[in-house]
Amino acid sequence: xxxxxxxxxxxxxxxxxxxxxxxxxxxxxxxxxxxxxxxxxxxxxxxxxxxxxxxxxxxxxxxxxxxxxxxxxxxxxxxxxxxxxxxxxxxxxxxxxxxxxxxxxxxxxxxxxxxxxxxxxxxxxxxxxxxxxxxxxxxxxxxxxxxxxxxxxxxxxxxxxxxxxxxxxxxxxxxxxxxxxxxxxxxxxxxxxxxxxxxxxxxxxxxxxxxxxxxxxxxxxxxxxxxxxxxxxxxxxxxxxxxxxxxxxxxxxxxxxxxxxxxxxxxx
Amino acid sequence: xxxxxxxxxxxxxxxxxxxxxxxxxxxxxxxxxxxxxxxxxxxxxxxxxxxxxxxxxxxxxxxxxxxxxxxxxxxxxxxxxxxxxxxxxxxxxxxxxxxxxxxxxxxxxxxxxxxxxxxxxxxxxxxxxxxxxxxxxxxxxxxxxxxxxxxxxxxxxxxxxxxxxxxxxxxxxxxxxxxxxxxxxxxxxxxxxxxxxxxxxxxxxxxxxxxxxxxxxxxxxxxxxxxxxxxxxxxxxxxxxxxxxxxxxxxxxxxxxxxxxxxxxxxx
Numbered sequence: 438x439x440x441x442x443x444x445x446x447x448x449x450x451x452x453x454x455x456x457x458x459x460x461x462x463x464x465x466x467x468x469x470x471x472x473x474x475x476x477x478x479x480x481x482x483x484x485x486x487x488x489x490x491x492x493x494x495x496x497x498x499x500x501x502x503x504x505x506x507x508x509x510x511x512x513x514x515x516x517x518x519x520x521x522x523x524x525x526x527x528x529x530x531x532x533x534x535x536x537x538x539x540x541x542x543x544x545x546x547x548x549x550x551x552x553x554x555x556x557x558x559x560x561x562x563x564x565x566x567x568x569x570x571x572x573x574x575x576x577x578x579x580x581x582x583x584x585x586x587x588x589x590x591x592x593x594x595x596x597x598x599x600x601x602x603x604x605x606x607x608x609x610x611x612x613x614x615x616x617x618x619x620x621x622x623x624x625x626x627x628x629x630x631x632x633x634x635x636x637x638x639x640x641x642x643x644x645x646x647x648x649x650x651x652x653x654x655x656x657x658x659x660x661x662x663x664x665x666x667x668x669x670x671x672x673x674x675x676x677x678x679x680x681x682x683x684x685x686x687x688x689x690x691x692x693x694x695x696x697x698x699x700x701x702x703x704x705x
Numbered sequence: 706x707x708x709x710x711x712x713x714x715x716x717x718x719x720x721x722x723x724x725x726x727x728x729x730x731x732x733x734x735x736x737x738x739x740x741x742x743x744x745x746x747x748x749x750x751x752x753x754x755x756x757x758x759x760x761x762x763x764x765x766x767x768x769x770x771x772x773x774x775x776x777x778x779x780x781x782x783x784x785x786x787x788x789x790x791x792x793x794x795x796x797x798x799x800x801x802x803x804x805x806x807x808x809x810x811x812x813x814x815x816x817x818x819x820x821x822x823x824x825x826x827x828x829x830x831x832x833x834x835x836x837x838x839x840x841x842x843x844x845x846x847x848x849x850x851x852x853x854x855x856x857x858x859x860x861x862x863x864x865x866x867x868x869x870x871x872x873x874x875x876x877x878x879x880x881x882x883x884x885x886x887x888x889x890x891x892x893x894x895x896x897x898x899x900x901x902x903x904x905x906x907x908x909x910x911x912x913x914x915x916x917x918x919x920x921x922x923x924x925x926x927x928x929x930x931x932x933x934x935x936x937x938x939x940x941x942x943x944x945x946x947x948x949x950x951x952x953x954x955x956x957x958x959x960x961x962x963x964x965x966x967x968x969x970x971x972x973x
Contacts, residue, residue, distance in 0.1 A: 485815065487822050511779070511825065512818035542810040542837050544867040545923025547753065550780040554755050556824055557779065569810050571839055571862075573869030575924025594839075599812040601841030603876055611871060655813025656843025 449670045451704045452637050454479075460638040465564050465590030466624045469534055469640055473504045473673075476532060479666070479701050480694040481505035481642060483538070483677035487512050489520045495681055496524060500531030502690040505565070505642075507536050507675055510557050521562050536565035536592065544572050545579035553583045560587060565624050567592045570615045577619045590624025598629060598645025600656040610634070629660075631670030641671040646693070647679035662693055666700035673697075717938045719972045720905050722747075728906040733832050733858030734892045737802055737908050741772045741941075744800060747934070747969050748962040749773035749910060751806070751945035755780050757788045763949055764792060768799030770958040773833070773910075775806050775943055778825050789830050804833035804860065812840050813847035821851045828855060833892050835860045838883045845887045858892025866897060866913025868924040878902070897928075899938030909939040914961070915947035930961055934968035941965075 452460075455474040461467045473479050480503050486492050492513065496506055506528065510516055528535050537559050541548045548568075553560045560583030568591050570576060580591060595612040597604045604612070613634045616623045625640030635641060647659040662674045674697045676690075683689040720728075723742040729735045741747050748771050754760050760781065764774055774796065778784055796803050805827050809816045816836075821828045828851030836859045838844060848859060863880040865872045872880070881902045884891045893908030903909060915927040930942045942965045944958075951957040 485818065487818065509815060509819065511823040512815075513824070514822060516824050538811070538815075540810045542808045542839075543806070544865070544925050546921055546925060547777060547780075547806075549923070550753065550755065551777065554782060555779040556781070556784050569837060569839055571810075571837055571871045572865050572867045573871065573924055575868055578923045597812070597840050599840045600843055603839045603841065603879060608871055608876070653814055655817070655846045656841055657812050657814060 463590040464588035481675045483507040496527045499690040502694045534564035537563040542569040545575045549579035595626040596629040642673040643671040644675040646674040662697040731858040732856035749943045751775040764795045767958040770962045802832035805831040810837040813843045817847035863894040864897040910941040911939040912943040914942040930965040
């Protein structure tokens, strides 16, 4: 019988958001790191509601607690320019960024049109947009003009929270590589864990966060704030139904904010 | 020196569209196989224009030549309900289906909202929509209610025409499996070649078709109609810039239609 050395995973070393401001090259990443450091929040809220008035009321109610508001403008029944104007004014008042979770996933020539044109004119108002790199790295070129005008950034889907996702393994590695090759355009990654290759210059955001749920009937799976920030080492939690479906979104937002911020502080 | 037997790939055996009507289980696939057989066209045209009037004029001009019109409604600057009403009337007059190339790529709960809600109300008018299965198979469940109401179908992205695409290998195999497990909901695949696992009950559509181009500066790559229908064994060619950017879209459409239909006939 020999004593066997059990290998221990190396502990992740975490820099503060303040230190990472100087490492980021994408303007929206710089803005977000600064905002999180000064406002002391790493909570993003996903607002999957279909009426303008409900979304604006929620944004106003929880604006003081969040660093990002995540939208799906293409589910808003009464979308119009006034909705964007009001949302931007609430974002300025409470100091958060707006990220449109469009999950662009076409070829470069098409995403350019989708980002800059159409009824939604996303490039005019979103500080960040999500992108699946499945079409290949040239998709990034479709965004360059639009991103520069606004100082916005891309969030690349490196991993997903849904059951049976194909954003895994070598696919994930290629998404990280795509981000690193385009660090000027990329704010960060949507992911479930910090992988070493991701570095410290990107913001890592994790969806699928809820205190009390095992999932829905369409494949969504949930984790807690503490688990993803402390154990998995990502930076921002994205909470959806746990807040916008609550009877008291503001109190819930405060709870999520407190747990995720103290998880962040405890890892420094 | 020995004589070496060079292995020859088994020749694909192709059934006619008419025979495949009886194999398909998705209502939009049945409709499309019938339409192609009777109208004698396997040409789809992608119309990536940003004004309502231009799109409608093109649809009217080439409607007699095509089996599908592929739209990106989210790039149309002056989109409104009248656009959809007029487009549907042109589609009925010339007997083609409308497929919205939305490339849905979120979790089931979100795509349900995106498909059925918002300014575009895609589920109300599109005969087919494209889907990336990257979030996992539960995405299909987000579409079921909407698909049933319209008798529509999903087109799953199994391969892409852009450089460095990650829709390859095991990812492609999983997309085919996702389609086969949900044959009632799935019209077919967007792909670059017929793979044996795809079977004969799905419609196989191939984008990135142009007579005279090597590609664009954002990663798009092109093939000819003859090559994909005869050599690669897919069913429908999707032509974009080769037709909508031509000075005479109608004559170009006739040329593409003739080459792709005779390629189809020659393989029977």
